[in-house]
Amino acid sequence: MVFNLTRPIALSAVLFVASCSFVDETLLPPLTGDPAPAKAEKTELSAEDKAAMGVDQAASQPAAAPAPAVTAPAGRFTLPDVTSAPSTGTVVGQRVETLRENLRALQARVNQNSAQFEEMEASTTATSQRYHGTMAAINARLQIGTTKGNPILIGQWNEAQGDLEEIAADVSRMNNLANSVAGDAGEVGFLLESVQSAFELSGAIEEDHRQLTVLEDETSRTSVLTNRLLSQLTNDINRQTAYVGTERMNLTNTSIAIKNGGFLGTSAGTRNYLETAKADTATGERQALVIIRFDREDVAYEQALYDAVSQAMQERPQANFDIVSIAPLQGNLANNQATSVRNAERVLRSLTDMGMPASRVNLSSTSNANVASNEVHVYVR
Structure with a gap:
């Protein structure tokens, strides 16, 4: 009678392989060469063992990361508490x-x-x-x-x-x-x-x-x-x-x-306004802060006016201002005067847009033979 020996051998091989799955892999060194990590449940002592060995159970627990201390930052001018002391009775x-x-x-x-x-x-x-x-x-x-x-x-x-x-x-x-x-x-x-x-x-x-x-x-x-x-x-x-x-x-x-719609900038024309103001003699004794000559359609005077008025306000915060429109005597005088008044009102609107109260500005008009075009003079009062 011939026994088939390959069957038991194969069965034992299967049992051997299956048994390998029950082996704790942590007992075997990993293939990377690093030491195998130890399992906590394998090495942790029971409470009775710890008590018998005199080990403090609370101390044996893994220490938790200490919470960062939250303290209010001391101010630069914060004073410490006053030192207390017992009364002497005197x-x-x-x-x-x-x-x-x-x-x-x-x-x-x-x-x-x-x-x-x-x-x-x-x-x-x-x-x-x-x-x-x-x-x-x-x-x-x-x-x-x-x-x-x-x-x-x-x-x-x-x-x-x-x-x-x-x-x-x-x-x-x-x-x-x-x-x-x-x-x-x-x-x-x-x-x-x-x-x-x-x-x-x-x-x-x-x-x-x-x-x-x-x-x-x-x-x-x-x-x-x-x-x-x-x-x-x-x-x-x-x-x-x-x-x-x-x-x-x-x-x-x-x-x-x-x-x-954009910055006006301080142009050469702006500087001319300010320099001409120092030499103004068209209206007699008073010296104009700014002279604006409306000799063309679009005169960019706002920056010069702003610079001059701002400087005057820094020197005299309570200053008031006079806006005088000057019409030339040449040509149609009535038309010149009407245009000159409109120019002065335009300058007044510019000042109020800059934040100047209208109560601090006075409007007036005149004519002068020494001017060639409509002008508006601004004076500090």
């Missing part, structure tokens, strides 16, 4: 406690004002960045030219004006805050004098003087920081006030450019 000790409480109340106000100042600075910075971003978009469009009175640019200009007024409001709030800080600076100076004079009181013990020394140091530090905050506020107010004034003039100039 009369001087009671005086020290009163002075310490006064310092705590004062520092609380200084810290609050400091936080408000930091908030205002952050708000002004964000608004200023947004303002300059909008102005850059307007200027980029005006640089390549656009349609006159482009409504998109007008909308952007209104946004920029709103941002600038918001900065001006921040400056106003800084003024109010500076007044409060100035009061705190005066109070901390008086408190420092009170602490120093407490050293001369009788009935003190050594602990009283030790506490007074600490209190004096902390009051001095409060005085330095309060005055530093006041100085920073004053500098920011002056800088932001000048900044807002300059940018308001830039907004006015940009408004004119949007109205004309």
